[in-house]
Every structure is written in structure tokens, then in C-alpha cells.
Amino acid sequence: xxxxxxxxxxxxxxxxxxxxxxxxxxxxxFRSVREVRAGKSFELDLGVDDAQQAGDLLAAMCEKLLANTxxxxxxxxxxxxxxx
Amino acid sequence: xxxxxxxxxxxxxxxxxxxxxxxxxxxxxFRSVREVRAGKSFELDLGVDDAQQAGDLLAAMCEKLLANTxxxxxxxxxxxxxxx
Numbered sequence: 630x631x632x633x634x635x636x637x638x639x640x641x642x643x644x645x646x647x648x649x650x651x652x653x654x655x656x657x658x659f660r661s662v663r664e665v666r667a668g669k670s671f672e673l674d675l676g677v678d679d680a681q682q683a684g685d686l687l688a689a690m691c692e693k694l695l696a697n698t699x700x701x702x703x704x705x706x707x708x709x710x711x712x713x
Numbered sequence: 714x715x716x717x718x719x720x721x722x723x724x725x726x727x728x729x730x731x732x733x734x735x736x737x738x739x740x741x742x743f744r745s746v747r748e749v750r751a752g753k754s755f756e757l758d759l760g761v762d763d764a765q766q767a768g769d770l771l772a773a774m775c776e777k778l779l780a781n782t783x784x785x786x787x788x789x790x791x792x793x794x795x796x797x
Contacts, residue, residue, distance in 0.1 A: 635719075635754050636754075637754070637756065647755075650755065650778075650779075653778060654774060654778060657777055657778055659770065659773075659774055661759060661760035661761055661770075662757055662758065662759060662760055663758040663759070663760045664756075664757070664758040665755055665756070665757050665758075666755070666756040666757075667753070667754075667755055668753070668754040668755070668756065669751070669752070669753060669754060670719050670720075670721070670751075670752040670753060670754040671731075671734065671749060671750070671751055671752070672721065672748075672749070672750040672752065673746055673748065673749050673750075674746065674747040674748040674749075675745060675746055675747070676745035676746055676747045677745055686743065686745075689743075690738060690743055693741055694734075694737060694738060694741055695734075
């Protein structure tokens with residue numbers, strides 16, 4: 630089963646990388662942009678088939694390694710099972 | 714209108730960051746994971762309301778700044794318009 634994990638800085642945390650990208654976009658002509666938040670995205674092939682198990686596994690991975698939950702929020706999304 | 718842009722290394726390009734994360738996951742006990750790809754995610758508040766215009770704007774931003782299209786693919790996703 631494949632899944633996608635998205636990790637963003639928490640809403641109440643400053644996001645200097647997002648601000649820098651917003652400024653860069655304005656410099657190349659995209660002046661309408663009001664806010665940018667920059668995060669990370671991971672696409673995983675989990676090697677398990679059960680959705681419940683996959684969800685538990687992903688939550689554990691995020692807590693342990695993929696996200697720093699002090700300053701980051703994560704979002705888990707199960708993708709359609711692959712053909713394998 | 715809000716949107717999310719996800720940028721990943723192209724499938725045919727090696728992804729050493731993803732490989733490193735896969736090894737790290739295996740070291741902390743997640744040995745079933747078959748593949749990890751590491752990418753970037755941007756959440757933007759575009760400051761335009763028209764979906765067609767938003768899509769065009771996002772494609773232009775990706776080509777110009779957000780993605781390096783030589784080695785990266787991008788994916789655009791329009792989110793529900795915010796209350797503003």
C-alpha cells in the first residue's frame with residue numbers, strides 16, 4: 630500500500646522558508662500571492678496491505694522520525710493500493 | 714483561493730534523500746517499507762478567485778521557481794476557496 634505524508638510547520642510557528650519563497654515569487658512577478666507555507670512531502674510504499682495497519686504504521690513513523698511534532702504538524706493520506 | 718503544490722524528483726532520477734529516510738526508518742524498526750521518495754510541498758494563498766486563472770498562475774510559478782523541471786515533476790491541487 631502506498632501513502633503520502635505531508636509535514637508542515639505548525640500554524641502558530643513562523644515559516645521563514647515560506648516567507649522567502651513568497652518574496653521570490655513577488656520578485657519574478659507573482660505579486661498577488663498572499664501567503665506561502667513550505668513543507669515536506671514523503672511518498673512511501675509501505676509493504677503492508679491493510680489500511681488500518683498502514684495508518685497506525687504511518688502515525689508511528691511520523692511521531693518517531695518524519696515529523697518534529699514540537700514544531701510541525703503532519704497529514705497522512707493513503708493512496709490506492711498498487712498492483713503488486 | 715488556496716492551492717497546494719507538490720514537487721518530487723522524477724521517477725527515473727535517483728532520490729538519495731528518500732533512500733536515506735528509508736534506511737533510517739528501517740533502523741528504528743520499520744523494516745517493511747519498500748520505497749520512500751522525498752519531495753517538497755508548498756501551500757499557497759494565491760489572492761485570485763478564479764480556478765482557471767489560479768491553475769495557470771500555479772503552472773507558471775512551478776515552471777519559473779518552485780520546481781526544477783529538469784529533474785523534478787510537480788503536481789497542482791486547488792483547495793477549497795477560503796472564506797475571505
